[in-house]
Amino acid sequence: xxxxxxxxxxxxxxxxxxxxxxxxxxxxxxxxxxxxxxxxxxxxxxxxxxxxxxxxxxxxxxxxxxxxxxxxxxxxxxxxxxxxxxxxxxxxxxxxxxxxxxxxxxxxxxxxxxxxxxxxxxxxxxxxxxxxxxxxxxxxxxxxxxxxxxxxxxxxxxxxxxxxxxxxxxxxxxxxxxxxxxxxxxxxxxxxxxxxxxxxxxxxxxxxxxxxxxxxxxx
Ligand SMILES: [Zn+2]
Numbered sequence: 001x002x003x004x005x006x007x008x009x010x011x012x013x014x015x016x017x018x019x020x021x022x023x024x025x026x027x028x029x030x031x032x033x034x035x036x037x038x039x040x041x042x043x044x045x046x047x048x049x050x051x052x053x054x055x056x057x058x059x060x061x062x063x064x065x066x067x068x069x070x071x072x073x074x075x076x077x078x079x080x081x082x083x084x085x086x087x088x089x090x091x092x093x094x095x096x097x098x099x100x101x102x103x104x105x106x107x108x109x110x111x112x113x114x115x116x117x118x119x120x121x122x123x124x125x126x127x128x129x130x131x132x133x134x135x136x137x138x139x140x141x142x143x144x145x146x147x148x149x150x151x152x153x154x155x156x157x158x159x160x161x162x163x164x165x166x167x168x169x170x171x172x173x174x175x176x177x178x179x180x181x182x183x184x185x186x187x188x189x190x191x192x193x194x195x196x197x198x199x200x201x202x203x204x205x206x207x208x209x210x211x212x213x214x215x216x217x218x219x
Pocket of ligand 1: 100119127
């Protein structure tokens with residue numbers, strides 16, 4: 001929403017905290033299937049829990065217009081509800097380590113130094129990459145999921161993690177003639193995954209290279 005001219009805030013944080021505490025009380029330390037009324041017919045997957053929370057929070061006028069509900073099941077799995085509650089997506093995180101050197105035959109020595117600095121050093125260097133794969137789609141009523149997570153894990157492991165983990169990116173056949181930056185790698189990962197997503201649609205590839213630097217590709 002808009003920043004309120006009097007308070008300088010989009011939403012009163014005190015109200016928001018109080019409402020969230022009240023809402024979450026119903027779920028905290030409960031058996032979701034047995035102790036809440038929401039999951040008698042619906043499987044309490046992360047996607048469905050996020051959707052229930054959206055429904056409850058969207059009815060709270062004092063917190064303004066709800067834009068997104070993001071629910072983490074653990075640090076590598078989260079579900080987002082957006083677009084007025086109409087859109088569900090699931091994000092799964094994966095990890096791999098790889099080496100690269102930012103280098104191009106088409107650039108002069110001076111340009112290398114200016115553009116890439118120490119990232120262009122001939123010895124190369126490594127990163128612990130964090131890959132976030134977001135799949136958007138309808139929640140399957142039989143599984144409660146946007147996508148088949150074990151199948152997604154298999155696809156990402158076979159097509160991306162095994163291919164790049166503990167490798168030199170400059171020697172990858174699809175990167176040999178480009179500069180293996182985060183942008184280039186994120187786009188290549190998109191291309192490797194986009195037609196292989198088990199169910200749902202690939203919405204975003206996020207690639208964290210360092211704590212400060214990350215890249216996104218959305219097709
Ligand atoms: Zn680097």
